[in-house]
Amino acid sequence: MWAYVLRKLLYNIPVYFGIILLMMAALRVNDPVNNYLGKHPTPEQRLALEKDMGLDQPFIVQYVMFIAHIPLLDFGDSWKYEGTTVRERLIRAVPPSLSFTVPTLLAAAMISIVVSLVSAYYRGRPVDKTLMILAVLGMSVSYLVYIILGQFFGAFWPREAQWSLAPFAISGYEPWIGMKDVEGGGSAFFFSPTTWVTYCLLPVIVGVIVAMGYDTRFYRAVMVEECTKDYIITALAKGATKRKIMFVHMLKNALIPIVTRVMTTLPFLITGSILLEMFFNIPGMGKTLITAINDNDFPMIQGFVAVFAAVMILTIILTDVIYALVDPRVRLS
């Protein structure tokens, strides 16, 4: 088991180095200093920034230095926000992202599994057909349209029309759980579900609706395929009820690809949905990255990209391991 994990890690290290190489090269195509300071910086300013990020050294030295600093998340100081390190801003951006991506992921997975179970149970009948048509229709609308219309009808309109029930903020974010400094020293734990509902529930709903179409179709296809297997026929022959077959025999086996798919969407937890964060103005990882790009904040971009890629690779490894764990047929070699 551990040998397998280790082997996977070793295999993915060159992949990670490759990503860093590509990304660092891509970020240096345009001179980062010129991007930040405009076309004509004074030599002193230029020198200071170049020294700061080691941009005056050969690329290979920069590459090695950067990789050496990754384990400590030491990516230097932000250019735009002087005095803050990239690591600080990275850590600050995690809770807002998590507070809406975790519920989105869980809710989307659960609702999709239930819907696809219903669809697979009634396969070929009107219920199934309607659900699948709805899924295809839902998939054909752009993500941005869901966000814009969701924000308008969910938050903007109720507020404009002064309905008594207007629970969602149009955009913005406030911490809803954590430690808070109390006046007079010390800190206290606070937890406020209403704040969460105000700022995070609407993005969650939009995210779930978007994910539903793709997930439902995939899960249903998996379940229907499972239903044609021999063990289902055996169970039918020995007289098990259809319900028992669906929920006990079939679901257990269908869960293997389903778990894999849920795992592959895990990086979304950290990267957040850039679009949702942009539109709902949630200061998560995605929005921080886009802001850094708009500010030409080179150290921030480089650091974020490195972290995102690492998270992605770790989830890929984790997916393989979990896949091997839940499915004994997969050999660990």
Next chain:
Amino acid sequence: MIKRLAKSRGLRRFMRSKIAMAALAVIGLYFAIAILVGVFRVITPADATVRVLPSRYPGFLQTPTLDKRFEVAQWFIDRVETKLNFAERRKTDVRPLLDELALVERTVAELPPERLRQLIDEAWEVSDEAGEGFDLRDDLLDDLDDATRELASHRDPDTDTATLRPVEELRAFIQGKRAEVQASSGEIDSALTRLEAVVLRIQPLPTGWAGMKYTFRTFLGSDYGGSSISINAFYSIKVAFQVGIVTATICVFIGTVLGAAAAFFGGWVDHTVMWLVSTMSSIPYLVLLAVLVYMFRGTYFDTTSNPFLSLVPLYTAFCLTFWVGTCRVIRGEVLKIKELEYVQAATSIGFGRFYILLRHVVPNATHLMFINFSLLVIGAIKSEVILTFLGLGVKGQPSWGRMIANGQQEVINFAFWEIGSATVLMFGLVLVFNIVSDALQDAFDPKHVT
């Protein structure tokens, strides 16, 4: 390759699916529009930016609200009057100035300046009348508001009901006011109708062929700058096809070449390709896009208005990411095919490896290329919206992405025409491509799980 596919059982199964055939017909329709726009230049990008209506005029043959109608009529009169005054002060000929006001086919009437002046004065008189009507209605609405609030505070236990008017009286009052508001709205309506008649004499609607063209320009309304939404939306069909087909062709080509080579030759080729595949798929999609935005910022491609070259960043982003899926699928299929007897037979006869690959292996994976092509077209069309939002997308010509990205500002002003038309047209195209790729999958690859 194509000939063999035409005789295959899969194609016959595909042709038998009625819904897929209908979807293909719709794609044909879209494609015909794209050809008309792209090859015959029925619509040029310049058409898309020219002003055809006042700002944010409603589309879908909807009648605008009274306030909007008032605003629009005043806008028409005001701009003609400004030009007349300007010509009078400068003592120049007013005609060229008035020609600047033309809304494409809808020009200012060929009347002498004195006559126009007369019409404008007439229009302002009617407009004042309508304005008074609006003032009256606003007063009535205020009264109505107060009464409604008073009625509501009857239910509030904290207020002293003695100071309020009795409920019955309030109800009657509200009912009366409502009728008055309705009557005053009717009056405003009739004043506005007269005002619009005068406006139509100052700047009449074109007739005949020009009239039909103008109707086409205006039937979906206008955006913030007053340019035609229908022109924008229909031009975008060409952009969508351009983006979709170029991306899908390049990605399917790269994916097939690399995937087939990796699976068929194995060894270091396979290792290199798979390393590339896992590297590219380990970069989160949106992060890659963001990095590309940074990479292309300020470069020639970012600033050019050349309709093809300005799309290079977009193509780069798609081609870097989309070939990976095709490559995986083709590699899997070729791995299966190369173990089959006919490949062994071909090897034993002594055919070269490249010949076998091109003649025997790749043709048997053609169906996967078609399915992937269709899926990639969908992916490209949908992602174009996101890319445009991030600033890496289409420039210098309209696209659905630009229209939808503008949508947020429009929607806040209750103008749904721009985002609505773009979404509906895009929905149609993506939906039929979805249906076709599903049918292709069912016909050629029935065992496949999506």
